[in-house]
Amino acid sequence: MYLTQSLHRSVQQHPHRIAVRWGEQTRTFGEFADRVARFAGALQKLGVQSGDRVAMLSLNSERYLEYQMAVPWAGAVLNPCNIRWSPAEILYSLEDSGSTVLLVDETFKGMVAQFRRESTTLREFIYCGDGETPEGMHGYEALVAQTAPVADALRRGNDLAGIFYTGGTTGFPKGVMLSHNNLCSSGLAVRAEGLARPGGTYLHAAPMFHLADMGLAFPHWVEGNTHSIIPAFDPAKVLDTIEQHRVTNLCLVPTMIQMMLDHPSMGPHRDLSSLRTVFYGASALPDALLLRAQKAIPQAEVFQGFGMTELSPVGTILPSTYLAEENRHLGKLGCSGRATFCTEAKIVDGEGNEVPRGTVGEIIVRGPNVMMGYWNQPELTAAALRDGWMHTGDGGRMDEDGFVTVVDRIKDMIKTGGENVFSAEVENALAKHPAVVMSAVIAIPEPQWGEAVHAVVVLAPGQQVTAEEIIAHCKILIAGYKSPRSVAFVDALPMTGAGKILKTKLREPFWKGRERGVA
Structure with missing residues (x-):
């Protein structure tokens, strides 16, 4: 399996279908793939070789989608930067990963001077914003226009696809190594759960550097669906885009859902009838808020999930049927669901022994979605990956039907606004x-x-x-x-x-x- 596989399939089967929509602009799959192949060629001309890390520090954009495909197309490795980190934290992730190329947009171009001074690994800077290209940087559009398309390097299988940085208990971020198989298997499992159907439009409202967005968007590549993009989450903009682009699928954290429902522009005049599914994770959705959401978008199925970057990112999913008001008697409200397809989950004690159902222990997960390990952190990798199982550090219990409820965190992690x-x-x-x-x-x-x-x-x-x-x-x-x-x-x-x-x-x-x- 490989990340670009579904793009090849879409170009072959429906090249004139809309692949990406932002504002009033669109690109077909044929146009999108051509730009991906050209930008991949540009990266190679800039000296990017197989396995090199290419980083991006940007708000959501159509170019971010191209980056996600062009980097593996060029034979390189993704390193999406957390836009909410300080410059020092971003620089740490760039240096730790050994990234050689950095893409920045208008919002973050001011950090380039510091990175240029202090980085020992970055060689090239690409401006991917809409303004004038700053001095000393390559212009994204110029690179695409001036470079001929190249053949897909077909990086695949257990090859490293990306390094995704997450918070670390050592006081420094950890680079989670995910292979093409990791990301593809997680995406296919999400597809199997019914979170992507043909003819849909997925809205990138959550930040695209976040693996939650990338992971929930993957099955829409498989289906050949349209990707709608807004630069950053804004409740009014999300509501407007759902109406204008006829969005069918959303991935949000509870805070975002509450902000949308509370926004003054939310009301019966809003046409949200296109929505089919809303997936939420990162923290529990209070029952009252869940009921409000279900009343506001009664035709949409609401799914809940548990995951982490190390799981590429989904480990369990609770289907919408268990969240429906008429099914509260089933007793699954508050659960995080069952292990996804191709994945196993169990609850263990401190010695790794499975505990009786209903007993609280550590949630561990096994499957093709489990990370390769932590970049340059063999000891942390050995502690987290034992006998093929990812030890999540989260405490939970499992009922007789295999439903997992997360009850507390074994690691001292705080979830605030969907961020760890x-x-x-x-x-x-x-x-x-x-x-x-x-x-x-x-x-x-x-x-x-x-x-x-x-x-x-x-x-x-x-x-x-x-x-x-x-x-x-x-x-x-x-x-x-x-x-x-x-x-x-x-x-x-x-x-x-x-x-x-x-x-x-x-x-x-x-x-x-x-x-x-x-x-």
Whole structure:
């Protein structure tokens, strides 16, 4: 299997069908594939060789879709950059992956000067925005226009397809290595669950650097469906695009769903009748919000899923039938579903033994969607991949029908607005403040974002600092969404006899009477 396979199939079977639509503009599959082959040739002319990493730092665009196909077409490896990270974090991922080429758009072109100064691996910069090409960079459109199409390098199977960076418990992002087989098998499993049907239009409303968007879009390549694109999530823009492009499929996080339903332009005048499916993940959807969504788009099937980058990205899916109001008696509401096709899941104890049904343990997953490993991190890879099983670090239970419910996180991960924040990353930033002796970062409930990052800090004797100063310090080192939203100062942190911080005690007053559920 290989990522470009479905594009070849579409060109052969329906070259004049619309492949991509953005604003008032469209491209057919034939036109799209020609541009992909030309840009792949341009990358090769710039010195990109088999296995080289090509990075992209950009908002959503039709060129982002071309990048996702052209890089493997050229024989290279994808490295999509997280647009919400700080320049220092982005530079780390570029250096760690050894990326040699970087595509940037208008929004991020200002970072190029720093990357050019500080990077030891980047050789070429390509401007993929709509404005005038900055000095010292290659223009994307000029490269496409001036380069003849080349044959597909047919990178495939267990060849590395992409390095996708995710937060790390070591305080640094980890590069998740995914093969063509990993990504294709996950996409085909999503297709088998009924999340893509012929004649559809998938809206790229979530950020395209995120594997959730790429993973849910893949089956629409298989079906030869249309890809509709907006630069970034905006509730009004999503609603407008659904109407104008007759969108059939959406992938959103609960926060996005709530923002759409709460938006002033949402109302009975909106024609959302084209929607067939809405898939959500990253965190649980409150029951009241689920009911609102189902009433607003009654004809659409709502699916829930559990996954992670290491699973390419989907591990379990809960079909819409179990979320329907008339099927609440089945008792699956709040579940994250069953293992997808070609995938196994089970719940184990600390020794790796499967626990009885209904007992909480760690969720582990096995299948062709499980990552190859962490880039240049053999020890972390060995800890996560054991006997072919991906140890997710998430706690859950499985019922007698094989449905998995995620109940808590074994790793200290915080989910805020659909993004993962690892407490170690934040604590690492806090430790660099001269007044901070010790800190613990936890998740606390937050109505809009699901969870918020909260820091509990011990200051050095005689030091005085405000919460605002601590937060500002973190924002210099890490992305804004990872930085604490609130800070509490204490004289000492609760410890176990072994000297470990008791985060359960810190969380207790915030979560008392609440169920901390994630999807």
